[in-house]
Amino acid sequence: MTWYVLYTKPKWEKKVAEKLNQIGIECYCPTVTQIRQWSDRKKKVVVPLFNSYVFVQLPEIEKNSVFTVPGVIRYLFWLGKPAVVRDEEISIIKTSLQASDVIDVTVSSIQVGDKIKLESGAFSNQDAIVQEVSKTHYILILESLGCVLKVKYR
Structure with a gap:
């Protein structure tokens, strides 16, 4: 199916x-x-x-x-x-969400266009491209899942 x-x-x-x-x-x-x-x-x-x-x-x-x-x-x-x-994409979402629902972010001179790898949280081990950097959050593009992620600073 x-x-x-x-x-x-x-x-x-x-x-x-x-x-x-x-x-x-x-x-x-x-x-x-x-x-x-x-x-x-x-x-x-x-x-x-x-x-x-x-x-x-x-x-x-x-x-x-x-x-x-x-x-x-x-x-x-x-x-x-x-x-x-695809079934693989659904399983990636399921396993990513089972890992954790809090993403830890370490701020280091990240600029728009940088490619990063998320190290923890629901999307750990996913590659992302930085689309926007503001005073309160990052906007990341997760190409493997085809979605945009907004990460707020604590």
Whole structure:
């Protein structure tokens, strides 16, 4: 079976994944734990790794069955066809997230365009290209996963 990418309503990723599991469709919604700051407190919250995306694995003949779930908008398309994600890519995401959900960053004269290797955290041993350096965070491109990572300073 093939993994496809579903596009969901904003902030509906976990609800859609839960409903898909209830109707027997295998899905994966990778999540990370973040510390959010409010005016009076800090709190750990579990948020999706990819906003508005849920991965589903099902035979091509059953692709339309996902549209019975509230919150599903459409499939993500690539070159006019539904985007397909390889099993290896899903396993890389799963193993990376199992490692840890906190990334340690050591600040050393990193400049835009530098290639670095993440040494710890959920994306350890992944190569990244520095896209942006600011006073509060780095923006890194993880080419192997095809995503952008924002790393905040502590």
